[in-house]
Amino acid sequence: MQRRNFLKKTGLGATGLASIPFLSSWSKPIGEIQPKTIKKAVRPIVVCTWNFHNATSKAWEILNSGGNALDAVEQGVMIEEADVTNQTVGKGGRPDRDGNVTLDACIMNKDGNCGSVVYLQNITHAISVARKVMEDTPHVMLAGKGAEQFAYEKGFEKENLLTEQSKKEWLEWKKESKYETIINIENHDTIGMLAIDANGDISGSCTTSGMAYKVGGRVGDSPLVGAGLFIDNEVGGATATGVGEEVVKTVGSFLIVELMRQGKSPQEACEEAVNRIVSKNKNYNDFQVGFLAINKNGETGAYCIHPGFSYSKYDGAGQSDNPSGSFVKK
Numbered sequence: 001m002q003r004r005n006f007l008k009k010t011g012l013g014a015t016g017l018a019s020i021p022f023l024s025s026w027s028k029p030i031g032e033i034q035p036k037t038i039k040k041a042v043r044p045i046v047v048c049t050w051n052f053h054n055a056t057s058k059a060w061e062i063l064n065s066g067g068n069a070l071d072a073v074e075q076g077v078m079i080e081e082a083d084v085t086n087q088t089v090g091k092g093g094r095p096d097r098d099g100n101v102t103l104d105a106c107i108m109n110k111d112g113n114c115g116s117v118v119y120l121q122n123i124t125h126a127i128s129v130a131r132k133v134m135e136d137t138p139h140v141m142l143a144g145k146g147a148e149q150f151a152y153e154k155g156f157e158k159e160n161l162l163t164e165q166s167k168k169e170w171l172e173w174k175k176e177s178k179y180e181t182i183i184n185i186e187n188h189d190t191i192g193m194l195a196i197d198a199n200g201d202i203s204g205s206c207t208t209s210g211m212a213y214k215v216g217g218r219v220g221d222s223p224l225v226g227a228g229l230f231i232d233n234e235v236g237g238a239t240a241t242g243v244g245e246e247v248v249k250t251v252g253s254f255l256i257v258e259l260m261r262q263g264k265s266p267q268e269a270c271e272e273a274v275n276r277i278v279s280k281n282k283n284y285n286d287f288q289v290g291f292l293a294i295n296k297n298g299e300t301g302a303y304c305i306h307p308g309f310s311y312s313k314y315d316g317a318g319q320s321d322n323p324s325g326s327f328v329k330k
């Protein structure tokens with residue numbers, strides 16, 4: 001029923017509506033709806049996908065000493081980009097099926113500005129290149145050779161990102177060249193990070209080497225603003241990990257932020273986004289997607305398709321690992 005007809009049928013005009021406390025908020029445009037109970041906001045706070053303690057520790061160090069959320073989410077994920085034992089992010093990342101390590105990353109700040117790099121080679125800190133795109137160019141996204149050239153102009157050093165370990169595993173994989181997604185194992189350790197600083201401002205970052213042994217040229221959700229990451233400083237932020245193709249199809253992170261804007265908690269919003277993916281994919285048993293969200297109050301939520309996803313949190317109460325609920329139960 002259209003809202004106007006509903007009002008007619010129930011005999012509730014504008015004055016009638018305003019006199020009912022519950023409905024008076026409903027009569028406001030969606031963006032103006034206030035949370036039902038005003039809780040004291042948790043800040044500063046940082047969360048990231050998976051249990052990357054060193055990353056949340058670094059971000060917390062910045063936030064706790066009065067630093068801003070943008071610096072925190074950049075420097076936090078840089079820890080993983082530099083860690084060669086993390087084979088899904090930055091240096092040491094697993095290559096595509098031709099043996100090339102190609103990185104995707106994006107960053108978004110409190111003003112809704114963003115920067116992104118896709119198919120970036122030979123540079124460890126893709127997130128910092130993304131930040132430079134945001135701050136030093138009139139553009140949002142740079143790809144491939146152009147992104148790499150831009151990075152050198154900004155003083156980034158050329159490095160070989162393919163470690164002996166990743167090369168050895170790739171050569172092993174090549175014997176069969178079987179391209180399949182593996183739930184929660186190996187190829188799902190992308191780091192997406194969301195932070196709120198002491199001023200209450202929100203920023204986010206997301207960086208990855210993408211799906212292991214992907215087709216050369218493939219770009220996933222992680223550098224796509226709205227899919228792998230989205231921030232709205234009035235509402236909150238969301239980020240994703242898992243099979244990027246499915247996240248792109250539902251514009252997952254944007255969806256979650258919009259659901260929070262409509263009054264859903266971060267947990268409810270993540271669950272709805274996962275439910276949407278599951279309802280559109282009969283083969284959801286074959287892949288994993290996990291979402292993480294935070295609202296302006298510092299409340300957090302996470303949800304995934306298959307058990308195994310978790311997130312790391314650091315706030316005034318300390319650091320914690322938080323297992324995510326899942327659509328498929330254990």
Ligand code: SD4
Nearest residue numbers: 188189190210220242244
């Ligand atoms: C991608 N979402 O490229 C990324 C992969 C991922 O942990 O999350 N890995 O599709």
